[in-house]
Amino acid sequence: MAFFPRSTEKQLDGCAVVGIMDTSAKRFNGDDITKAIAVMRDRSNGLGGGFAAYGIYPQHADLYAFHMIYLNTDKRYDVEEYLKKKFYIASSEKIPTRKTKQIVDSPILWRYFLAVENKPAGITEEDYIVETVMEINDKLEGVFVASSGKNMGVFKGVGYPEDLSVFYKLEEYEAYIWTSHGRFPTNTGGWWGGAHPFNILDWSVVHNGEISSYGINQRYLEAYGYKCTLMTDTEVVAYTMDLLMRKHQMPLEAACAVIAAPLWEQIDRMDEKEKDLYTKLRQTYASLLLNGPFSFIITNKDQMIGITDRIRLRPVIGARKGNRTFISTEEAAVRELEPDLDEIWIPRGGEPIVAQLKSARRRAI
Amino acid sequence: MISYIPEQFKVNFSDKCIKCLACVKQCSFGALSYDEEDNTIYSTDKNCVACHRCVTLCPTKAISITKNPLAYRHNNYWKPETVENIYKQAETGGILLTGSGNDQEWPSYFDRLLFDASQVTNPSIDPIREPMELRTYLGEKPSELKVTRKDGKLVISTKYKPQVKLETPIMFGAMSLGAVSLNLHRGLARASKEAGTLWNTGEGGLHEELYEFGDNTTVQVASGRYGVNHRYLNAGRVVEIKIGQGAKPGIGGHLPGEKINEDISRTRMIPKGTDALSPAPHHDIYSIEDLAQLVYALKEATHYKKLVSVKIAAVHNVAAIASGIARAGADIVTIDGFRGGTGATPTIIRNHIGIPIELAIAAVDDRLRREGIRNTVSLVASGGIRNSADVAKAIALGADAVYIGTAALLSVGCTLCQKCYTGKCAWGITTTNPELVKRLNPEIAYRRLYNLLRGWSIEIKEMIGAMGLNAIESLRGNRLKLRGVGLSDTELEILGVKPAGR
Numbered sequence: 001m002a003f004f005p006r007s008t009e010k011q012l013d014g015c016a017v018v019g020i021m022d023t024s025a026k027r028f029n030g031d032d033i034t035k036a037i038a039v040m041r042d043r044s045n046g047l048g049g050g051f052a053a054y055g056i057y058p059q060h061a062d063l064y065a066f067h068m069i070y071l072n073t074d075k076r077y078d079v080e081e082y083l084k085k086k087f088y089i090a091s092s093e094k095i096p097t098r099k100t101k102q103i104v105d106s107p108i109l110w111r112y113f114l115a116v117e118n119k120p121a122g123i124t125e126e127d128y129i130v131e132t133v134m135e136i137n138d139k140l141e142g143v144f145v146a147s148s149g150k151n152m153g154v155f156k157g158v159g160y161p162e163d164l165s166v167f168y169k170l171e172e173y174e175a176y177i178w179t180s181h182g183r184f185p186t187n188t189g190g191w192w193g194g195a196h197p198f199n200i201l202d203w204s205v206v207h208n209g210e211i212s213s214y215g216i217n218q219r220y221l222e223a224y225g226y227k228c229t230l231m232t233d234t235e236v237v238a239y240t241m242d243l244l245m246r247k248h249q250m251p252l253e254a255a256c257a258v259i260a261a262p263l264w265e266q267i268d269r270m271d272e273k274e275k276d277l278y279t280k281l282r283q284t285y286a287s288l289l290l291n292g293p294f295s296f297i298i299t300n301k302d303q304m305i306g307i308t309d310r311i312r313l314r315p316v317i318g319a320r321k322g323n324r325t326f327i328s329t330e331e332a333a334v335r336e337l338e339p340d341l342d343e344i345w346i347p348r349g350g351e352p353i354v355a356q357l358k359s360a361r362r363r364a365i
Numbered sequence: 366m367i368s369y370i371p372e373q374f375k376v377n378f379s380d381k382c383i384k385c386l387a388c389v390k391q392c393s394f395g396a397l398s399y400d401e402e403d404n405t406i407y408s409t410d411k412n413c414v415a416c417h418r419c420v421t422l423c424p425t426k427a428i429s430i431t432k433n434p435l436a437y438r439h440n441n442y443w444k445p446e447t448v449e450n451i452y453k454q455a456e457t458g459g460i461l462l463t464g465s466g467n468d469q470e471w472p473s474y475f476d477r478l479l480f481d482a483s484q485v486t487n488p489s490i491d492p493i494r495e496p497m498e499l500r501t502y503l504g505e506k507p508s509e510l511k512v513t514r515k516d517g518k519l520v521i522s523t524k525y526k527p528q529v530k531l532e533t534p535i536m537f538g539a540m541s542l543g544a545v546s547l548n549l550h551r552g553l554a555r556a557s558k559e560a561g562t563l564w565n566t567g568e569g570g571l572h573e574e575l576y577e578f579g580d581n582t583t584v585q586v587a588s589g590r591y592g593v594n595h596r597y598l599n600a601g602r603v604v605e606i607k608i609g610q611g612a613k614p615g616i617g618g619h620l621p622g623e624k625i626n627e628d629i630s631r632t633r634m635i636p637k638g639t640d641a642l643s644p645a646p647h648h649d650i651y652s653i654e655d656l657a658q659l660v661y662a663l664k665e666a667t668h669y670k671k672l673v674s675v676k677i678a679a680v681h682n683v684a685a686i687a688s689g690i691a692r693a694g695a696d697i698v699t700i701d702g703f704r705g706g707t708g709a710t711p712t713i714i715r716n717h718i719g720i721p722i723e724l725a726i727a728a729v730d731d732r733l734r735r736e737g738i739r740n741t742v743s744l745v746a747s748g749g750i751r752n753s754a755d756v757a758k759a760i761a762l763g764a765d766a767v768y769i770g771t772a773a774l775l776s777v778g779c780t781l782c783q784k785c786y787t788g789k790c791a792w793g794i795t796t797t798n799p800e801l802v803k804r805l806n807p808e809i810a811y812r813r814l815y816n817l818l819r820g821w822s823i824e825i826k827e828m829i830g831a832m833g834l835n836a837i838e839s840l841r842g843n844r845l846k847l848r849g850v851g852l853s854d855t856e857l858e859i860l861g862v863k864p865a866g867r
Contacts, residue, residue, distance in 0.1 A: 210487040212833035215845030223737050247509075254512040254519055261836075264500050277512075277519055283502045283528060284510045284740075286838035293487050293833075311495060311835060313488055 015196070015208035016040035017316075018328040019179035019297040020337075021304040021355045026323065027055050030170025033178035036326075036333040038162040043208075043329065044182030047190030049164045050156025052147070052197040052204040053175035054301055061151045063090050063113040064129060069192050070108035072142025079136065079143055086132060087114035095155075095168070102163035107192050111153070126201055126246060130225070133200060138227050144193035149202035152301065156181075156195040176357075177304055179297050181206035198238045201246070202300045207234040208329055209294030209314045220287035234296070240288050241298055252305065252352065258285040260310040260350030297327050304355040312349035319344040325355035368452035371435040372410035376419070381427035382406065388419035388428060393791040393801055394784070414782040418791035450712070461713065464785030464795065466612055466706040466749060466771055469716050473704075474723035474856070475755045479865060481846045483833035490835050492826035498836040499822055501766055503603070503743040504528035504672050504696050526696065529602045529672055531766055532561030533822040534837055535756055537814070538701075538747050538768030539585050539607065539676070541567025542592075543620045543629040543641065544708035544785070545774075545795050546802040547574075552777060552810025554578035559811070560818040565768070566592075568607055568618050568643060570632040576600050583674065586663065588617050589643035591633040595666060603697065604663050605674040606656070608647070611705025611748035614678030614719045617643030619709050624788045624797045657693035664694070672696040678718075679703060679725035679748065684732035691733060691742040698742050699768065700725050704749025706771040708795055709786035722748045723762060727860045730763025730842060753824035762860065763842045776817040777810045 018036045022028065033051060057065055066083075070076050083089060095109040119128045133145045147154035152175075155168040161182045165171075181196035197204040211217060211233035218228045218236055224247070226239040237259075244255040258281055267278045282289070293313030298305045306327035308316045319326040319334045320343040326334040331344065347353055376396060389397045389406060396412035397419065399405070413430065420428045437445055450461055483489040490497065505526045512519055537553045550572060553564040558581045565583040570592015575582070582601035586593050598604055609615065620641040630637040650656050660673050674697035675690045677683070687698045702722025707715070726746045733739040746759040747768030756767050775781070778792040785795035793805030829840050840846060848865040849857050857864060 213839035215843035250512050251514050263496050264498055284506045291834045291839035
């Protein structure tokens with residue numbers, strides 16, 4: 001039934017999240033992030049984990065890297081035929097993994113490096129990618145795009161994150177942003193497509209919490225062409241940020257005021273100009289207020305942003321040491337890597353922790 | 366021939382009666398009389414409407430009203446009401462009138478929907494200790510806001526249409542002066558101001574004395590155009606075009622000449638004592654493009670500072686009609702379900718026309734979203750909202766706010782005797798008889814109406830807090846918070862709700 005999107009079977013999560021970014025773009029391998037997430041093992045239950053890494057494919061930096069999960073092996077040829085029609089496939093290979101005791105029943109994991117071809121006029125390259133991802137996730141049963149950005153990739157699956165790190169050989173990759181997630185799903189069992197991070201283009205999200213406003217967030221996003229198909233509320237976070245910051249070109253501060261809006265009583269106390277601004281943001285994007293307990297780390301190629309809900313129902317801490325910024329559910333994970341930090345703080349609800357690449361063309365934040 | 370129409374009620378006096386005669390004085394339906402010689406109060410039971418005025422005011426609690434036990438042979442098909450209606454029409458050849466909303470046994474979808482609550486995986490939020498927001502803005506919202514940074518500050522360049530702020534998503538629905546008393550209007554206006562919401566003048570104009578409450582007023586323009594002038598249109602925050610009404614879709618308002626006194630005459634701008642019969646349609650609106658012209662005529666007349674609402678009855682094709690209204694430039698679409706109340710309507714129309722508001726709101730919200738125009742209008746649900754759970758359910762199905770009418774009247778003494786059309790309301794609500802009107806103290810009416818809004822608002826906060834939300838906009842259109850019980854697959858599909866257990 002068209003009115004019952006599969007996505008209404010949403011999963012609830014309790015989780016651990018951690019992110020590390022080197023703002024000087026110095027790349028480092030997956031060992032640190034693995035060590036950090038392993039500290040919070042008791043916040044996961046082995047039903048899902050994953051990593052996002054930025055800067056890992058310098059040799060293909062201008063190509064869209066599609067990480068695919070084939071639960072249904074028969075579909076690979078269909079997908080490849082489909083991709084051939086829409087893109088030039090510069091490279092296609094199995095994602096290297098190692099056999100381990102902990103990770104069993106892994107699906108076929110494949111990656112493609114794609115250049116956009118045959119794009120119809122009047123649609124941006126990014127929208128063309130989004131459309132393709134939506135179509136694969138929605139229409140092809142048992143096939144999921146784990147990530148679709150340039151020079152980045154998502155490695156995720158069913159298992160504890162530190163075990164998945166071994167499985168995916170993450171020590172062999174070097175990135176300047178790493179984020180990770182350990183999952184504690186509370187209803188249906190874990191599945192590979194439903195693990196975090198969630199990604200669209202170069203946006204990735206790891207999320208701890210439950211979006212109680214999911215029902216309306218999802219309906220609102222549908223009107224802008226986003227189909228929530230991965231059965232988890234974290235998806236709406238990725239799509240929301242994509243809509244606000246890429247499509248609507250909104251500065252980060254404004255986007256944060258949408259998803260974790262200031263309270264009306266705070267807005268009422270602002271000066272006239274600010275009051276007008278925040279009132280209109282809330283009025284316009286009322287349906288994108290993310291309500292319920294959450295903390296998440298959102299990343300794109302230039303930024304790593306951590307934010308918690310406006311009444312701070314889930315923990316998050318920020319820390320800095322030299323060029324490195326850390327965002328984590330627990331302080332212990334950061335202390336494991338850097339016992340001696342320059343700075344560590346707990347942000348207020350709705351107040352973002354932001355790390356920005358120094359060399360990046362300044363994205364307005 | 367005589368057709369016997371039995372009394373519906375019996376008035377009984379106990380020996381606690383002290384013959385103070387308060388009851389006789391209070392009965393406006395002529396059911397009670399006093400015989401000095403016998404020192405006895407007699408009741409003419411056929412006139413009793415069970416309004417409970419005498420029962421409530423009797424100082425010794427000596428009166429009770431019971432159903433007349435007169436028995437017919439049981440018949441599941443030909444019910445007493447059906448039979449008696451035929452007798453009545455055979456006597457008079459007229460149509461049967463009634464007041465209030467549909468009282469028949471149609472299913473209520475509100476009663477088949479249940480809310481969710483948070484347990485463990487997300488915390489429920491406690492409105493006593495945490496912020497809980499009900500503020501709602503009516504009006505067109507842009508589909509995208511252009512925000513840029515200028516000299517370190519965020520600046521919005523998108524043009525914004527006027528908005529109306531409601532501190533609670535509950536408004537008072539249209540009840541016209543004449544159909545209801547000035548004292549009720551006084552109470553509604555003051556309660557709205559106090560609660561930060563809107564009341565609605567109905568189609569009978571705005572009394573001179575109430576212009577000061579303009580910031581909390583919706584002024585209505587109906588097919589009779591009673592009381593409509595330039596000053597009136599600019600007096601409120603919203604101008605509502607009344608196309609139809611849930612209690613009597615397809616027909617206009619009827620106010621008998623007996624109710625048109627000096628005050629009503631001046632406010633409605635019609636002669637004293639004349640019947641005020643609104644035409645069934647607006648005779649300048651025979652199509653959607655005609656409606657668009659009126660919408661823009663009203664916007665011109667109000668210098669684009671007021672919101673224009675279009676109110677229609679919930680009918681079969683409501684989704685397509687609402688979409689047309691949104692495209693015709695309205696800022697608010699108001700849908701009135703078949704349970705909506707009225708001061709006067711043919712019984713047959715009230716009981717058999719229209720569809721339930723729950724299905725209508727769900728269908729309209731879906732349609733507007735599918736067409737990508739949901740942001741261009743606010744959606745107001747009305748007709749049969751009985752409590753705060755109905756309000757919250759209507760919002761979860763997709764409404765921005767609701768109107769209440771019958772519930773508001775109940776809060777000031779109405780007992781749903783359904784005799785509003787007689788002008789004899791013993792509680793001073795639906796009457797213009799000065800002796801009766803003064804029974805409704807506007808000060809007390811205001812406080813009770815305000816209390817009702819306050820109580821319901823607190824209950825809504827408790828409910829959304831239990832669902833793990835702390836702002837009403839996260840409930841609006843969030844149908845995942847609802848589950849259906851005992852509904853067919855088709856009904857669930859229309860409501861966009863999953864069955865309980867899933």
